[in-house]
Amino acid sequence: MALINESFFSAEGLEKRLAGKKFWKTMMTEYWIPKDINFLWALGVVLAVTFSILIISGIFLMMYYKPDTALAFDSVNYTIMQEVAFGWLFRHMHGVAASVIFLVIYIHMFTGIYYGSYKKGREMIWISGMLLFVTFSAGGFSGYMLPWGQMSYWAAAVITNLFAGGSLEAWGLVEWIRGGFAVNDATLTRFFMLHVFLLPLVIIMVIVFHFYTLRIPHVNNQISDDIDYDAEAEKYLAGNKKESKVIPFWPVFLSKDFAVVSVFLIFYFYLVFFNYNFAMDPVNFDPANDMVTPAHIYPEWYFLWSYETLRGPFFDMLGMKAGDIGLIIFGLAQVIFLVFPFLDKDPDVLPAHKRPMFFIWFWIMIVDLLVLSVYGKLPPTGANAWVGFYATAVFLLLWIVLPIVTKMDAKKRGAL
Amino acid sequence: MRELKIFAVVAFFTGVLYWGVEPFAHTQLHPHKPAPDYTFSDTDDVRNGKIGDVASGKSLIVDQFQCQSCHTLTVDGAQIGASMDMGVVTPDLTSAGLIYDERYLAAFIANPAKAAQVEHKFVDGAAHPMTSFDLAYDGTFGDDDAQAVADIVAFLKSIAPSSLTNKEVFADACQRCHGIKYGDFYGGTMAAKGDVSTYMGTTPPDLSQYIRSRSKGFLHEFINEPGKHLHGTAMPRVGLTESAENQVVSYMEEVGDSSKPQREALAPNFLGYLVIFALFAWLWKAKIWREVH
Numbered sequence: 001m002a003l004i005n006e007s008f009f010s011a012e013g014l015e016k017r018l019a020g021k022k023f024w025k026t027m028m029t030e031y032w033i034p035k036d037i038n039f040l041w042a043l044g045v046v047l048a049v050t051f052s053i054l055i056i057s058g059i060f061l062m063m064y065y066k067p068d069t070a071l072a073f074d075s076v077n078y079t080i081m082q083e084v085a086f087g088w089l090f091r092h093m094h095g096v097a098a099s100v101i102f103l104v105i106y107i108h109m110f111t112g113i114y115y116g117s118y119k120k121g122r123e124m125i126w127i128s129g130m131l132l133f134v135t136f137s138a139g140g141f142s143g144y145m146l147p148w149g150q151m152s153y154w155a156a157a158v159i160t161n162l163f164a165g166g167s168l169e170a171w172g173l174v175e176w177i178r179g180g181f182a183v184n185d186a187t188l189t190r191f192f193m194l195h196v197f198l199l200p201l202v203i204i205m206v207i208v209f210h211f212y213t214l215r216i217p218h219v220n221n222q223i224s225d226d227i228d229y230d231a232e233a234e235k236y237l238a239g240n241k242k243e244s245k246v247i248p249f250w251p252v253f254l255s256k257d258f259a260v261v262s263v264f265l266i267f268y269f270y271l272v273f274f275n276y277n278f279a280m281d282p283v284n285f286d287p288a289n290d291m292v293t294p295a296h297i298y299p300e301w302y303f304l305w306s307y308e309t310l311r312g313p314f315f316d317m318l319g320m321k322a323g324d325i326g327l328i329i330f331g332l333a334q335v336i337f338l339v340f341p342f343l344d345k346d347p348d349v350l351p352a353h354k355r356p357m358f359f360i361w362f363w364i365m366i367v368d369l370l371v372l373s374v375y376g377k378l379p380p381t382g383a384n385a386w387v388g389f390y391a392t393a394v395f396l397l398l399w400i401v402l403p404i405v406t407k408m409d410a411k412k413r414g415a416l
Numbered sequence: 417m418r419e420l421k422i423f424a425v426v427a428f429f430t431g432v433l434y435w436g437v438e439p440f441a442h443t444q445l446h447p448h449k450p451a452p453d454y455t456f457s458d459t460d461d462v463r464n465g466k467i468g469d470v471a472s473g474k475s476l477i478v479d480q481f482q483c484q485s486c487h488t489l490t491v492d493g494a495q496i497g498a499s500m501d502m503g504v505v506t507p508d509l510t511s512a513g514l515i516y517d518e519r520y521l522a523a524f525i526a527n528p529a530k531a532a533q534v535e536h537k538f539v540d541g542a543a544h545p546m547t548s549f550d551l552a553y554d555g556t557f558g559d560d561d562a563q564a565v566a567d568i569v570a571f572l573k574s575i576a577p578s579s580l581t582n583k584e585v586f587a588d589a590c591q592r593c594h595g596i597k598y599g600d601f602y603g604g605t606m607a608a609k610g611d612v613s614t615y616m617g618t619t620p621p622d623l624s625q626y627i628r629s630r631s632k633g634f635l636h637e638f639i640n641e642p643g644k645h646l647h648g649t650a651m652p653r654v655g656l657t658e659s660a661e662n663q664v665v666s667y668m669e670e671v672g673d674s675s676k677p678q679r680e681a682l683a684p685n686f687l688g689y690l691v692i693f694a695l696f697a698w699l700w701k702a703k704i705w706r707e708v709h
Binding site for chain 2: 035038039040074077078081082087088089092103107241242244247251252255256258259261262263265266269270273274277278282283284285286287295296301304366370373374377378379
């Protein structure tokens with residue numbers, strides 16, 4: 001180690017010790033982003049801002065929340081909502097942010113799929129992003145239990161019961177997860193631990209990793225142009241800012257991000273003040289009651305599509321029970337997006353509108369997920385059950401044909 | 417221009433998703449019910465056009481039937497009688513003429529279980545704790561009964577206060593069965609006045625958060641006619657006038673959504689600030705990007 005003689009109590013000494021200027025340069029002013037981007041490229045920062053809102057509002061909520069089945073409901077709905085100064089604001093912010101963050105995650109995810117930003121070096125970005133989706137899902141589910149309302153209780157009962165499927169039951173998995181034979185006080189307390197400690201910790205670590213995975217392959221751009229970053233950065237630094245294909249993270253990229261964030265915040269706070277029921281289900285304002293099953297049990301909107309794949313196969317077939325088939329498809333739906341880079345057999349990185357077959361695949365997938373989401377909320381009876389069945393079948397089929405479709409595009413282009 | 421197009425696509429699909437899982441799904445989960453009927457037109461018009469006489473009504477209540485043996489009421493400025501726990505605590509009659517619709521009130525006096533739509537509860541010999549009205553014990557509801565009921569209703573209206581607070585209406589109309597503990601969380605005075613679990617077959621829910629768990633429209637439809645949304649329910653139709661029902665729902669909102677005034681006052685400031693912030697954010701972005709474009 002080179003000994004530093006400058007005083008610790010001087011700007012120069014501190015700079016010698018921490019190399020703040022170099023760090024700033026590496027992370028901000030000389031971290032290069034392509035110039036040819038649109039507002040969808042700002043969603044990463046929108047997500048970071050929304051996650052910060054969740055952390056801050058969550059800290060304030062935790063000061064009054066009581067993770068005890070006898071106290072939880074009133075601590076949320078009386079103490080926080082009626083007594084604590086601006087407690088209602090923090091709760092609405094937390095509940096609405098938890099819901100809206102999934103909307104942004106989905107848009108962010110399908111932006112990646114549309115522009116092919118998951119392959120040829122960017123696989124790790126995609127995988128770490130999907131890990132975030134999974135951990136955020138766990139965070140959303142565990143948090144939904146905390147107010148200990150009717151939907152908290154019954155969603156917890158239904159979803160934890162999935163782990164009693166088939167041979168999983170023999171392993172006692174569901175009792176192990178619940179800490180008992182039914183959802184109870186132990187379940188609430190352990191989900192509280194997961195929600196306020198373990199999951200945020202893991203999420204923060206994966207976010208850091210997600211940012212890091214971007215550093216080497218760089219962010220994709222609108223036309224999937226393969227940029228020589230060293231050459232373009234040199235151009236930019238030499239003053240040819242207009243000709244250069246890249247921009248620095250600070251201030252150019254972030255100035256656009258802040259502009260997008262500012263519009264997003266107007267939308268978000270409009271929901272916080274005026275339209276929050278979609279994120280804070282009215283049914284959950286009835287206290288949990290294990291003797292009264294709500295007329296309709298459904299998860300939050302962001303789980304509806306995968307919930308519907310669980311309910312889709314509603315009759316026994318192929319010698320298997322309907323419930324087991326549903327469980328298998330549901331399990332598959334949770335992880336299938338993770339392997340997206342390996343199912344896409346097109347060697348080129350191109351936006352979907354340059355890949356005719358994949359373009360069609362993409363929009364069918366979007367529409368199918370919308371159909372699954374809407375029918376995931378409706379009672380699975382009559383025609384609804386059949387819509388769910390066929391939408392689930394289409395979902396499966398889309399994954400089966402993905403390698404074929406992408407290969408056909410590549411062949412037509414002459415890339416294979 | 418291209419960005420606007422992309423934004424339109426994102427906004428369109430987000431809108432479709434929202435419409436599907438919220439407004440559309442709710443129409444499927446909660447089928448539409450007819451609007452509340454505050455004239456209670458389905459009840460028998462038992463008074464049959466008879467004009468009530470206050471003095472006669474007073475003598476019927478206080479002397480002949482002695483309603484005060486089960487009910488409390490205020491006559492000539494003094495409270496008489498004692499309330500009684502008959503599985504459910506009997507109501508005070510002082511405010512009845514104000515908060516209950518008079519046609520409903522007459523029908524209720526004539527045949528309580530029928531007017532309250534709880535006849536399905538009183539079968540196999542079980543009888544409503546308040547007997548049906550029969551002046552001459554002749555087994556029929558005749559003209560004499562119609563006149564007497566009209567007199568009683570006229571008297572009840574004459575002793576009713578001209579107005580009540582929202583909380584008083586709630587206490588008289590609902591609290592004999594339902595608690596609303598958030599109304600006095602630490603004092604406990606807003607708990608249900610009696611334990612009606614045996615009488616009702618179940619403990620009626622605490623209503624503290626019903627303003628959040630049910631829509632206002634649902635609350636009005638339900639209070640006006642519980643069976644409309646919950647077929648076969650043990651909850652009686654209580655026959656509140658439209659204004660009394662509004663007061664009940666207002667009280668539920670004051671208690672269950674007490675931060676609403678602050679929320680509505682804060683919203684314009686909050687959003688106004690964000691609009692200004694957005695303006696500066698876009699100006700700054702434009703300035704920075706002018707150098708690179």
